Amino acid sequence: MSIESAAALEVRGQFDQLQYCELKKAIVLNDMLLVEDDAPAIGRPQGAEDRSWFEKLQEGVMVRKDLVLDDPRALAAYLIFNGREMDDNDHALHISINGHHLIRPPSKIAHPCARHYYTSDWGGSHFDNWFVVAVPVGALRQGTNEFVLWAESEETSWEIMVAADGEYKRGSETRLCHPNRSAKSRDGGRTWDFEHLGWKDEIDGEYTIRLSLDRSVPQGTFVSSVIDLATGGDRKRIEKLLDIEECRVKWEVDVPEGSQIEIEARLGDNPVPIAAAWSPFESVANFSKTWCAPAGRYLQFKIVMHAHNPLVTPVFKGISVEAKCHEHKHRSNRCYHLLQFRNGRVIRPSLPYVHEDFARLNELRHRFEATEFEAQLQLMHWAYKVPLGRLDTYQWNYFDLPRLDRDASGRPRLLGDYQKRRRDGHCLYCNLTLIAACLAMGFPARWVNISTKHTYGHEVAEVWSNEFDKWIFLDATRDYYIYDPDTGIPLSLVEISERLAEIMPGPATWEYPIQWHLPDLEMLRAARVALSGGPEHLILKGHLQMVRRNDFASRPWPLPWRLSSNWGSDLFYCFYSDMFPRKREYPQHTKRWQDFSPPLNQTELFLSETAEPDVLRVDVDTETPCFDAFLVQIDRAEWSEQTDPSLEWRLHEGLNQLRLKARNSAGVCGHEHLIGCGSINELALHLQNATPGHSRRLAHRAGSQSPISASTTSTTSKAPSTAARCTRPKTSSTTGTMSPGCSTGWRARRTISTTSSAPTTGPWPIRRAGSPGISTPFRRNSYSRIGSDWAESPPVLRFWPSCIGA
CATH class of the missing domain: 2.60.120 (Jelly Rolls)
Known part of the structure; x- marks a missing residue:
């Protein structure tokens, strides 16, 4: 069993809506439920001016929101709304829930640690926030629940955002109009107007008022x-x-x-x-x-x-x-002995991600045939310097952004030095441009919003690296990335968030935000990361929000964000942890790296015996965006391509070798896990002559790292491969050989060496891409996901065909 x-x-x-407990x-089941009907349209409506999409609460104005519950039972309930509280506000917010009245005192009294609500200490107070108010579960009922909010101040003390009806069709493919559950009263609640919302009475839509329930x-x-x-x-x-x-x-x-x-x-x-x-x-x-x-x-x-x-x-x-x-x-009576096997590992995310077709961006790629894109960092530096147009914030399209004018020599015109490190323009624009450039070159890339509770947000990019088998954080706004100070390996946003969590005294929440926990930015220097610039760049990277699509060259909608307000679309998929708990304004969360940062371009091989002697069946799995074909090389033959995920591998006497990799439609290949041609026989001989105990130690775990240890300046990637040696043992039992199905190997370590006078020590070593004369020496492992086995050593198979029982 x-x-x-x-x-x-x-x-x-x-x-899907589950969690591991x-x-x-x-x-x-997940234990948090969000009830809302405004998410597709949140933000500034097209054509709106003077913040007309906010309702100003003052004496005489009441707003009403109806929310429908299938079951009112819950362990706890929280009213969530997007809006503003005036600086240094002294006036309470009144809330009625199905006739039950409660008072939310001004933030400086109710939540003095949450200074972002009532001061400009941590950012501009004109920016809206998400407010959270605990409400009694007993006040809820099955069916329609009526929430009424008002203030008794002579001047505006609170504001509530309105999601306009005209924006629903842009923000969702299923929710195309508002359900008409929001109304305003100017006569103390005697009459209600469902069509003229906002302080200028010109928007029909829904108030961004939601209900978060602690329940299955x-x-x-x-x-x-x-x-x-x-x-x-x-x-x-x-x-x-x-x-x-x-x-x-x-x-x-x-x-x-x-x-x-x-x-x-x-x-x-x-x-x-x-x-x-x-x-x-x-x-x-x-x-x-x-x-x-x-x-x-x-x-x-x-x-x-x-x-x-x-x-x-x-x-x-x-x-x-x-x-x-x-x-x-x-x-067949064959006994196959596996010497070594480096395999990829395919892990599919729980929720689908819609990848852009690389071919849709061929025009952008062809315009840059005269330039040299040698790596993703050069792409980031280009996005940092290229002149940008203005994105239509109601119809996203990559081609709106880069201005691809050429100089007299035919090279694209780039901007000169900026007055500050940060480049000009909105942070989303240059990072979408970076994503488009990466996609045009066949590198999967995506947009991620970073906004730790409570910081205002920033838009950045991640690109999939075949070199490191991981997602890597890049920011074209300041032309930098973040890496491990000990190994030089670039980090993903999930890894950065995990390292930031290590220095957090307590969870970053709306009530006790990160600035309250870390009032001195210098405290961030204790995090195990290295980056160019000061620690203020790190404080944002706790909570992560990702939209599960990057196909903005193919589809302008559904629109994830209107660049005007706090985020809150239901298109976002949020990564959280114990130190960066779930944000209640979002419906979809995960704490699994498999879902937020799934590996791509891997090929996972499965080897099976067949009825034919010395023939193995090789089945291949892959998760490669815009997959085109598998490339296969047997021994020293030419590479061949096939789309069938199964093939027969015929073995012969001597050393057998199989290499396989996936290729996408842009011609970019996943890993080529190469075998050390000169060391395979030597290693095979070593294992043949080893004592049984030594052989077991060499084979202590399946899927271990490559036996090759080398120093190289090359950045060439490697491919899933298998190598096999077919010989006949002199006896039925060969001392030191491995049992069928075992593998062996050890971790390889490679060193990238460059000449530079840049510092390599200190808490914040410089790692700025594209900077003349700055190429900081760094060390890295060939395969970087520590503690997992999906980036393993090259698959090396050694077979001893023999008659069982002979």
Whole structure:
């Protein structure tokens, strides 16, 4: 019997409105629900002037918001609204919830630590904020709930934003008009006007008033990765050719009263879940299922959880697999010994990301044929210097931004030095230009908003690096990135957020924002990062918000942001942690790096025996945006291409080698995990002659790093490859050889050396891209995701064909 725990299944599983609970060691429903109807249209409406999209609260003006609840039960409830409180305000905000009156005192009394609400100490007070007010759960009811807000001041003391009806069709593909649940009264609530909102009475729409509930969401879905029924979770490097006589799978769940779990499963004869050779999903009764002579040896399942009572959640703890197997009658008597295997690892995000078609930006690429783009940093420096146009904030298009004029020599005109480090223009413009340039060159890139509670926001970029197998933060506004001071490896925003969390005295919340925890910016220098510039650039990078699309050359809508106000669109996907808790104004959150920073351009190889002697089946999985083809090289033959994710590998006497990589439609390839040609035989001989104990130590973990250790100035990437040596042992038992399916290897370390007089020590070493004469020496590992095994050593296979039992 093999058992897969929820913790193990979480690593590669896909979550929709679910979370992994450390306390229960189980997968459960999300425990926070947002009720809103304004998100598609939040922000400044097109053509609006004089802040007419805000309602000014003062004596005589009341605003009303109706929100509909399917079930009023919750552990806690919070009224969320977007607006402003006047500087040094002395007047309370009055709130009525279904006739229950409560008072929210002015912020300087109620929440003195949250100075962003009532002073300009931490930013311009003209910028709107998200306010959070705890409300009694007992005041809520099923169906329509009426919220009324007002102030009793002679002058304006509070403002509430209005989301205009005309903006809904730009911000959503499904919610195309407002539901007409907002109204204003100028006579103390005796009459209500649903059509003339805003202080100028000229907007029809919805007030940005929302309700956040601590309760289980109504439904969530978990989709598992592929499980080998013959070996359970212990997936060998080379799968034996086996037949399954009978198999029983049991799902361990708790289903409290008021909840429900539905399970569906499917079988396939291929370990790649997107392959055609899979059955449809079928329902599983009583949380267990037995198959006799199943149609395939691979299983994938789906769990749908329901909470009819929002105060409870179903619990999924794991599965157990029992299988009765025997060798296939046509299995050849070959014993394959794996010497080394560096494999990619495909992890699909829980929610889909819409990638731009690289071909849509060919025009931008062709205009720059005369320039030399040698790396992504040069692209960032170009985005830092290129003249920019103005983005149509109601119809985004990459081509609105870069001004591609040429000088007399035919090279693009670039701007000169700026008065300050920051370049001219809005931070979104230059970083969207950087993203467009990266996409034109075939590098996946995306826009991320950074705005820690509570800082005002900043728009930056991340680009996928095949060199480091990770997302890398870049900012074309100041032409810099952030890296590990010990290794020189560039960092992703998730990694930066994690390192910022290490120095936080407590969680950054709306009530106790980051400036309250770290009043002196110099305290940020304790973070384990290095960057160009001062620590003020780091304080923003706690909470992260990403829009799950970058196809602004193909689709101008749905519009994620109107550049006029705080963020709050339902298109944002938010990364949070214990020190940077969830922002209640957003509906979608994750604390899983797999969802926020999933690996791309990886090729994951699965090796299986076949009925034909010395032939292995190789199945390939990949998550490559704009995938074009797999490139395959066997031994020293020419590279060939194929789109079929399965191939047969015929082995021969001597050393066998297979290399494989994915190529996208722009011609950019993923990793070429190369084998050290001169060292493979030497290593094979070393393992042949090693003692059994030494051999076991060399093979201490599957998927370990390359045996090559070298110093090089090259930045050439490497590819998933397998190498095999076929020989016949002199006896049936060879001392020091490895058991079938094992692998060995150790971490490679490469050093990039450049000549420079730039400092390499100190708390803030310079890492500015494109700066003349500044090329700080740095060290890096070839593969940078520490503590995971999806960026492993090159796949090296060594096979000893022999008669079993001879």
